[in-house]
Amino acid sequence: MSNGQWYPPEWPDRIRALAAGEITVVVPRRAATVMLLKDTSEGAHVHMLRRRASMAFAGGAYVYPGGGVDERDARQVRWAGPSPAEWARRLGVEDEASAQAIVCAAVRETYEEAGVLLAGETGDSVVEDTTGDDWEADRAALVDRKLSFAEFLDRRGLVLRSDLLEAWARWITPEFEPRRFDTWFFVASLPHGQRTRNASTEADRTVWIRPADAAAGYDRGDLLMMPPTIATLRVLGRFATAAEALAAAAGQDLAPILAQARLEHGELVLSWPGHEEFTKHVPSSGRTGPADPADPTGGTR
Numbered sequence: 435m436s437n438g439q440w441y442p443p444e445w446p447d448r449i450r451a452l453a454a455g456e457i458t459v460v461v462p463r464r465a466a467t468v469m470l471l472k473d474t475s476e477g478a479h480v481h482m483l484r485r486r487a488s489m490a491f492a493g494g495a496y497v498y499p500g501g502g503v504d505e506r507d508a509r510q511v512r513w514a515g516p517s518p519a520e521w522a523r524r525l526g527v528e529d530e531a532s533a534q535a536i537v538c539a540a541v542r543e544t545y546e547e548a549g550v551l552l553a554g555e556t557g558d559s560v561v562e563d564t565t566g567d568d569w570e571a572d573r574a575a576l577v578d579r580k581l582s583f584a585e586f587l588d589r590r591g592l593v594l595r596s597d598l599l600e601a602w603a604r605w606i607t608p609e610f611e612p613r614r615f616d617t618w619f620f621v622a623s624l625p626h627g628q629r630t631r632n633a634s635t636e637a638d639r640t641v642w643i644r645p646a647d648a649a650a651g652y653d654r655g656d657l658l659m660m661p662p663t664i665a666t667l668r669v670l671g672r673f674a675t676a677a678e679a680l681a682a683a684a685g686q687d688l689a690p691i692l693a694q695a696r697l698e699h700g701e702l703v704l705s706w707p708g709h710e711e712f713t714k715h716v717p718s719s720g721r722t723g724p725a726d727p728a729d730p731t732g733g734t735r
Contacts, residue, residue, distance in 0.1 A: 467500025562627030
């Protein structure tokens with residue numbers, strides 16, 4: 435039975451080209467994504483977006499809100515919660531500015547794509563309503579990069595609540611991809627009073643879904659996902675509440691996970707260390723599609 439593993443048809447040729455030294459490896463861009471949770475009578479649900487099929491990366495795939503770091507995210511910002519120095523240690527980065535930029539990207543992208551803002555007027559409060567024309571104007575300015583996140587917080591008299599986030603995982607796009615991301619996955623709980631909405635031009639659908647149900651949809655081949663998404667969903671499905679997941683975050687390994695391609699018995703084997711379910715076997719020569727013809731293919735995120 436096929437599953438929903440995202441596997442673009444051009445990957446085999448790109449893997450062979452990488453092995454032959456025909457590809458210049460692109461330095462991955464830093465990014466952040468947030469697994470936003472809320473509790474219901476049926477257990478914890480996670481917020482997911484389905485990317486438009488026309489997108490240049492992971493089109494048609496279900497993902498979490500997220501995106502790339504804006505270099506301005508490293509500038510001075512109104513801040514509450516664990517310090518950038520503490521975050522640097524947790525995220526495994528070299529300096530405070532880098533850690534701050536990654537955390538800011540997580541909060542900013544969640545607001546840009548889901549309309550949810552992890553910020554408050556004080557270090558122990560959270561805004562409850564981010565709707566209205568004035569809020570939408572500011573959100574659009576953030577998306578267009580006409581307004582930095584620091585400027586947005588200053589304008590609103592808000593502080594970023596870094597204590598509302600917990601780091602969960604880190605995945606790096608394979609070296610044979612032309613667009614690469616070094617992505618930190620975070621987990622957070624939907625703030626009281628706020629509601630998600632599809633604020634992203636990159637998504638055609640949003641859902642609140644139990645992680646176990648999303649994983650089951652992937653296993654049936656109904657929901658298309660990249661390895662990092664389904665891998666994190668499988669772990670999230672172990673927790674009955676958002677609080678349990680947040681409490682478990684400290685024990686999650688943030689060692690970066692990078693796909694590896696190796697030659698084995700005349701085949702190129704694509705694998706993600708520690709995640710054997712995603713392993714693919716690719717002919718070492720010839721131009722073919724996915725090794726498993728039952729696998730669905732899609733665009734890219």
